[in-house]
Amino acid sequence: MSIPSVKGTRDFYPEQMRLRNWIVDAWRRVSLRHGFEEYDAPIFEYLDLFTVKSGEEIAEQLFRFTDRGGRQLAIRPEITPSLARMVNAKIASLPRPIKWFSVPRLCRAENPQRGRLREFFQWNVDVIGPEDVLADAECIFVAADFLRELGLTPADVTVRIGSRPLITAALAGSGVPAERMDAALAVLDKRPKVSDEEFDRLAAGAGLSAAQVAALRGLQDCPAPEALPAATAGLRGAETPVRRLGELFGHLRRLGVADYCVLDLRVVRGLAYYTGIVYEVFDAGSQLRALAGGGRYDNLLEVLGGPAVPATGFGMGDVVLGILLEEKGKVPPHVRAQQVEFFVIDAEDGAFGKVVEVVGALRAAGRGAEFSYVRRPVGKQLKEANRRGAAKALLVRADGLSLKDLATGEQAETTLDRLLTRV
Amino acid sequence: MSIPSVKGTRDFYPEQMRLRNWIVDAWRRVSLRHGFEEYDAPIFEYLDLFTVKSGEEIAEQLFRFTDRGGRQLAIRPEITPSLARMVNAKIASLPRPIKWFSVPRLCRAENPQRGRLREFFQWNVDVIGPEDVLADAECIFVAADFLRELGLTPADVTVRIGSRPLITAALAGSGVPAERMDAALAVLDKRPKVSDEEFDRLAAGAGLSAAQVAALRGLQDCPAPEALPAATAGLRGAETPVRRLGELFGHLRRLGVADYCVLDLRVVRGLAYYTGIVYEVFDAGSQLRALAGGGRYDNLLEVLGGPAVPATGFGMGDVVLGILLEEKGKVPPHVRAQQVEFFVIDAEDGAFGKVVEVVGALRAAGRGAEFSYVRRPVGKQLKEANRRGAAKALLVRADGLSLKDLATGEQAETTLDRLLTRV
Numbered sequence: 144m145s146i147p148s149v150k151g152t153r154d155f156y157p158e159q160m161r162l163r164n165w166i167v168d169a170w171r172r173v174s175l176r177h178g179f180e181e182y183d184a185p186i187f188e189y190l191d192l193f194t195v196k197s198g199e200e201i202a203e204q205l206f207r208f209t210d211r212g213g214r215q216l217a218i219r220p221e222i223t224p225s226l227a228r229m230v231n232a233k234i235a236s237l238p239r240p241i242k243w244f245s246v247p248r249l250c251r252a253e254n255p256q257r258g259r260l261r262e263f264f265q266w267n268v269d270v271i272g273p274e275d276v277l278a279d280a281e282c283i284f285v286a287a288d289f290l291r292e293l294g295l296t297p298a299d300v301t302v303r304i305g306s307r308p309l310i311t312a313a314l315a316g317s318g319v320p321a322e323r324m325d326a327a328l329a330v331l332d333k334r335p336k337v338s339d340e341e342f343d344r345l346a347a348g349a350g351l352s353a354a355q356v357a358a359l360r361g362l363q364d365c366p367a368p369e370a371l372p373a374a375t376a377g378l379r380g381a382e383t384p385v386r387r388l389g390e391l392f393g394h395l396r397r398l399g400v401a402d403y404c405v406l407d408l409r410v411v412r413g414l415a416y417y418t419g420i421v422y423e424v425f426d427a428g429s430q431l432r433a434l435a436g437g438g439r440y441d442n443l444l445e446v447l448g449g450p451a452v453p454a455t456g457f458g459m460g461d462v463v464l465g466i467l468l469e470e471k472g473k474v475p476p477h478v479r480a481q482q483v484e485f486f487v488i489d490a491e492d493g494a495f496g497k498v499v500e501v502v503g504a505l506r507a508a509g510r511g512a513e514f515s516y517v518r519r520p521v522g523k524q525l526k527e528a529n530r531r532g533a534a535k536a537l538l539v540r541a542d543g544l545s546l547k548d549l550a551t552g553e554q555a556e557t558t559l560d561r562l563l564t565r566v
Numbered sequence: 567m568s569i570p571s572v573k574g575t576r577d578f579y580p581e582q583m584r585l586r587n588w589i590v591d592a593w594r595r596v597s598l599r600h601g602f603e604e605y606d607a608p609i610f611e612y613l614d615l616f617t618v619k620s621g622e623e624i625a626e627q628l629f630r631f632t633d634r635g636g637r638q639l640a641i642r643p644e645i646t647p648s649l650a651r652m653v654n655a656k657i658a659s660l661p662r663p664i665k666w667f668s669v670p671r672l673c674r675a676e677n678p679q680r681g682r683l684r685e686f687f688q689w690n691v692d693v694i695g696p697e698d699v700l701a702d703a704e705c706i707f708v709a710a711d712f713l714r715e716l717g718l719t720p721a722d723v724t725v726r727i728g729s730r731p732l733i734t735a736a737l738a739g740s741g742v743p744a745e746r747m748d749a750a751l752a753v754l755d756k757r758p759k760v761s762d763e764e765f766d767r768l769a770a771g772a773g774l775s776a777a778q779v780a781a782l783r784g785l786q787d788c789p790a791p792e793a794l795p796a797a798t799a800g801l802r803g804a805e806t807p808v809r810r811l812g813e814l815f816g817h818l819r820r821l822g823v824a825d826y827c828v829l830d831l832r833v834v835r836g837l838a839y840y841t842g843i844v845y846e847v848f849d850a851g852s853q854l855r856a857l858a859g860g861g862r863y864d865n866l867l868e869v870l871g872g873p874a875v876p877a878t879g880f881g882m883g884d885v886v887l888g889i890l891l892e893e894k895g896k897v898p899p900h901v902r903a904q905q906v907e908f909f910v911i912d913a914e915d916g917a918f919g920k921v922v923e924v925v926g927a928l929r930a931a932g933r934g935a936e937f938s939y940v941r942r943p944v945g946k947q948l949k950e951a952n953r954r955g956a957a958k959a960l961l962v963r964a965d966g967l968s969l970k971d972l973a974t975g976e977q978a979e980t981t982l983d984r985l986l987t988r989v
Contacts, residue, residue, distance in 0.1 A: 145871025146615045146651060149639060152608030154652050157666065160604045176929050178936035178954070180904055181583045185575030185685050186609065186641075186671060187629070192569045206610070206639075208631035211675060216572060216629075218609075218641070228569060229577050238953065240939055243580065248609060248671065252634060262608050273939045277922075288929055397919055398926035448568025481603055496820055499700075503821035506599050506711055513601035516663055516696045530661065531601070 151253070151261030158479050163264070165478045166293075166461055166468075167246055170266040173289040174244040177281070179268060182243045184225030190215040192224045195446060200329075200413055204251040221458065222247040222267050223416075223440070224447065230271055231449030239272030242281075258432040258463040268437075269456030271444070276387045279420045279439060279455045280394035286424060286435055286457055287400035294473040297402040300434065304422040305410035306388055307438070309371075312380035313362050317355040325415055327351055331359075332413040335429075363408040368392045371406075384419075391420060416440045419455065426467050434467065435459035484511035485562075486528030490521055490538040490545075498539050501559060508563045512537075525549075537562075574676070574684030581902050586687070588901045589716075589884055589891075590669055593689040596712040597667040600704070602691060605666045607648030613638040615647045618869060623752075623836055627674040644881065645670040645690050646839075646863070647870065653694055654872030662695030665704075681855040681886040691860075692879030694867070699810045702843045702862060702878045703817035709847060709858055709880055710823035717896040720825040723857065727845040728833035729811055730861065732794075735803035736785050740778040748838055750774050754782075755836040758852075786831040791815045794829075807842075814843060839863045842878070849890050857890065858882035907934035908985075909951030913944055913961040913968075921962050924982060931986045935960075948972075960985075 148154055155163055171181065187208075194202045206218040219225060222245055230241060245267045253259055268285050270278035283302055290300050310331065311324055319327050326349040334342050346356055365374045368388045375381035388406065395401045412421040419439030426434065437457020445451045468474050487502050489495045498514055505512035513531055515524050521538065528536045529549060536547040537557075546562070547554040571577055578586055594604065610631075617625045629641040642648060645668055653664060668690045676682055691708050693701035706725055713723050733754065734747055742750050749772040757765050769779055788797040791811045798804035811829065818824045835844040842862030849857065860880020868874045891897050910925050912918045921937055928935035936954055938947050944961070951959045952972060959970040960980075969985070970977040 144614075144618060144869070145654070146612050146618070148608060148651065149610060149612060149633075149637075152610070154608070154648075154655075155604075155606040156652065156656070157603035157605055160606055163606075164604065176907075176932065176934040178906055178934070180580035181578075181587065182580055183578040183583055183586070185571060185577070186673065187572060187575070187685070189569050189572060191567075195567060195569070206631055206633070208629055210572075210629070214572075225577075228571065229579065231568070232577075233579070250609065262610075275939050277939055284926065284929075291930070394922060397922040399923075399930055400926070446567070483601055484599075499817060499820040500822070503707065503823070506707075507714070507822055509599065511599040511601070516698050516700055 149261070151255030153260065153262065157481065161478050162465065162474060163461065165474070166464065167264065169289060169292055170244070170246055173285060173292055174268060177285045177288070179242045179244040179285070182226070182229065182245050183247065184219070184222060184229060186248065187216045187218050188225060190217045192228060192447070193217055193220060195224070204253055206250050206252050218250040219247065220249055220251045222249070222265070223269075223443065223456070226267070226269060227443045227447045227449070230452070231444055231447055234449055234452065240278065241271040243271070244268045258466060260462055264461040266459040267456060269454060271452060271454040274441075274453040276390045276420070277394055280391050280398060282437060282455055282457055283395060283404065283422060284398045284400050286459060287403040290403065290424070293468060295467070295471065299427055299467070299471055300403065300424055301427055302404045302422055302424050303407035303410045304388070304391070304404055304420065305408045306384045306420055307411060307417050308419060309375070309381055309384035309388070310359070310408060310411055312378055312384065313359050314355070315380065316378050317358045319351065319355060323350050328411050329413065329415070331411045335409065365406065365408060368406050387420060412436055412438055416443045416446070418442055422457070424459070431463050431466060434463050481532040483513045483531050483533040485513070485535050485537045486524070486531060486533035487512055487514045487537045487539060488521055488524040488528070489518065490540050494539045494541055497541070501537065501539055501544070504559060504563065510562070572684070574678035576683065576685065580904065584901050585888065585897060586884065588897070589887065590687065592712060592715055593667075593669055596708060596715055597691060600708045600711070602665045602667040602708070605649070605652065605668050606670060607642070607645060607652060609671065610639045610641050611648060613640045615651060615870070616640055616643060618647070627676055629673050629675050641673040642670065643672055643674045645672070645688070646692075646866065646879070649690070649692060650866045650870045650872070653875070654867055654870055657872055657875065663701065664694040666694070667691045681889060683885055687884040689882045690879060692877060694875060694877040697864075697876040699813045699843065700817055703814050703821060705860060705878055705880055706818060706827065706845060707821045707823050709882060710826040713826070713847070716891060718890070718894065722850055722890070722894055723826065723847055724850055725827045725845055725847050726830035726833045727811070727814070727827055727843065728831045729807045729843050730834060730840050731842060732798070732804055732807035732811070733782070733831060733834055735801055735807065736782050737778070738803065739801050740781045742774065742778060746773050751834050752836065752838070754834045758832065788829065788831060791829050810843060835859055835861055839866045839869070841865055845880070847882070854886050854889060857886050904955040906936045906954050906956040908936070908958050908960045909947070909954060909956035910935055910937045910960045910962060911944055911947040911951070912941065913963050917962045917964055920964070924960065924962055924967070927982060927986065933985070
């Protein structure tokens with residue numbers, strides 16, 4: 144009976160797992176050096192947690208199930224609601240700012256496509272507590288610093304930065320009523336992903352007139368934060384978001400990542416809970432889906448039963464990132480191959496018991512050691528050592544050991560004590 | 567609207583996450599130095615994969631759901647069936663032995679109890695290909711080496727080693743027919759976990775007579791592999807399992823972990839797919855549930871549609887292990903606290919812009935750097951630096967930098983260049 148894997152999921156054979164670990168290790172390393180602490184939440188939660196405030200698109204993509212008590216559960220499609228739940232539960236005792244990151248496994252019941260799977264990993268970086276735009280700047284800095292760490296330059300990737308309150312002000316100024324604002328924003332988020340005809344249809348459905356869309360387009364084309372004060376002169380509610388965008392770009396310059404960042408007011412994000420600066424990271428040619436997306440969500444903790452605490456953060460998935468790193472040739476060859484320190488070989492009959500002892504002693508001392516289960520000529524064992532990525536072969540005889548460097552071919556006598564004490 | 571977490575799941579706040587990472591990092595480090603390569607599979611699979619051969623207990627504990635196409639899926643309660651599926655899919659091209667490990671997140675719909683949760687992490691180590699008992703020895707060695715690495719001694723933990731074919735031979739010898747063997751083994755596995763009355767009831771239900779149980783008990787009390795040949799003299803089918811147990815203990819001695827291991831033929835394991843040597847790891851007083859369990863499962867790949875390929879391995883969960891490490895005081899203090907390299911402070915008015923630049927430069931160079939979002943006196947910022955676990959404070963003035971060691975209190979002038987080039 145042969146049972147396949149489920150479409151849209153991935154098997155991580157060792158080569159793919161090494162690539163995944165290379166990415167995840169870099170996410171962790173960069174997060175820690177930016178002063179973030181790691182957290183995690185359960186892979187499933189009560190269904191309500193995900194339907195309260197994330198918006199319809201996410202709710203439709205949930206894998207739902209019930210436990211034996213009939214309670215409605217769902218596998219997490221994102222971790223932000225769990226983060227808000229966890230922070231709310233300890234809000235009185237957590238020192239602020241709360242700077243946390245996570246690398247959750249997430250599942251969404253989507254139709255699998257290039258760059259979009261039913262199961263993926265997503266780096267999440269959040270700052271909870273400060274209203275200061277410095278927190279938004281720090282999140283964008285972490286994302287850019289990670290991309291740079293993996294060899295992606297401003298010629299490869301761009302952080303496109305927008306502002307929900309600025310777009311909301313423009314929509315309100317052109318007559319969109321407050322009760323239609325969420326729907327209007329959801330339609331604008333779809334704009335770059337659908338055809339013009341489809342967009343017109345969606346816009347009409349959300350009550351957005353062609354004139355309103357055209358007026359907004361003028362603002363959305365504003366190329367740089369310096370041009371914003373003029374472009375929004377007289378627009379009610381624009382002053383604060385414009386000032387915050389200016390401060391943000393100032394911080395990004397001082398942090399040294401301004402060359403990764405551009406103003407792009409077409410970015411509004413799809414999730415319903417965003418309230419401030421929003422951004423998405425794309426490959427330079429925008430050939431792929433977004434690598435990352437985030438922004439400020441000052442109301443989510445309150446909506447989920449906590450106090451009103453400002454928050455900002457982003458998520459970066461592993462799927463599109465992996466495609467881009469492969470396309471740009473940024474995956475170092477050593478990431479793909481197994482690496483073993485010593486391959487221990489019985490160089491004469493009867494030495495195998497000693498091989499097992501040497502392997503045991505090396506591993507117990509923290510050294511990497513491998514050996515062949517099958518007794519074979521030394522030449523064949525050396526071949527296996529090479530195939531397994533061993534740096535050195537250790538040839539064991541009854542009367543001693545010799546160490547062979549498999550890169551240079553150099554060989555010399557040694558002792559187990561020497562191998563165990565050497566750093 | 568306040569929504570709680572689901573009973574039996576865990577929130578990993580940073581302190582708990584550091585403990586989890588400390589365990590998982592050690593699992594990875596030990597696996598790699600023993601020559602194992604990491605793999606992973608999806609968190610959900612087709613339901614059938616888990617019901618074919620794992621036994622009833624696992625099937626009852628599945629979180630099941632359907633996708634939009636009405637296909638029956640389940641969250642994985644163990645990873646071995648996925649491993650078998652993955653190996654089967656590439657069996658012709660994978661060089662043997664296949665030595666793989668994984669650290670999957672698993673979910674089981676159980677009633678939460680001490681040491682048993684609905685969601686947990688489980689280290690899995692498997693050797694696929696060799697029939698040689700050396701493969702079983704290597705798996706036990708990896709488990710013992712890991713326990714030793716975390717400071718657990720033979721006074722703290724014991725690997726209890728049994729043999730399914732030997733127990734099967736004894737059951738057959740006392741008249742248990744082949745078709746009742748699986749049920750009889752499942753009952754024997756329950757013996758240490760239920761009351762004597764409950765066991766008698768279960769044994770009767772599986773068709774095991776009191777005389778058969780008593781006869782088996784004599785064999786199960788055999789204290790050491792050396793005593794086995796005498797204890798099984800004349801028992802049909804006992805010779806091979808007895809020889810293999812002898813070989814196993816010989817390998818474990820040579821590998822240097824015999825002091826962690828004892829013969830215990832009461833161990834038969836609950837999963838239906840085991841076929842050979844089986845083992846469980848317990849705390850020395852057996853006050854807790856098993857820390858780990860495993861054994862040989864030579865038929866599983868074939869049952870799941872592949873060729874007949876021998877396999878052996880174990881799983882070790884994080885829940886009981888975590889309880890034991892806490893109880894024995896084996897968690898080093900540094901594991902619990904955040905660690906930051908530099909805490910950067912504006913030591914005079916107007917220096918904050920420079921603080922942001924210095925933080926940006928340090929992090930970009932791979933150094934850990936943190937700072938306060940709020941402008942406050944130097945003394946308060948130093949307090950925050952201490953609270954965040956910073957090793958050093960970097961005081962920024964318009965005309966220079968000074969570095970203060972927060973452990974010794976020593977302070978000296980420095981430059982950014984010097985900090986960035988120092989190793």
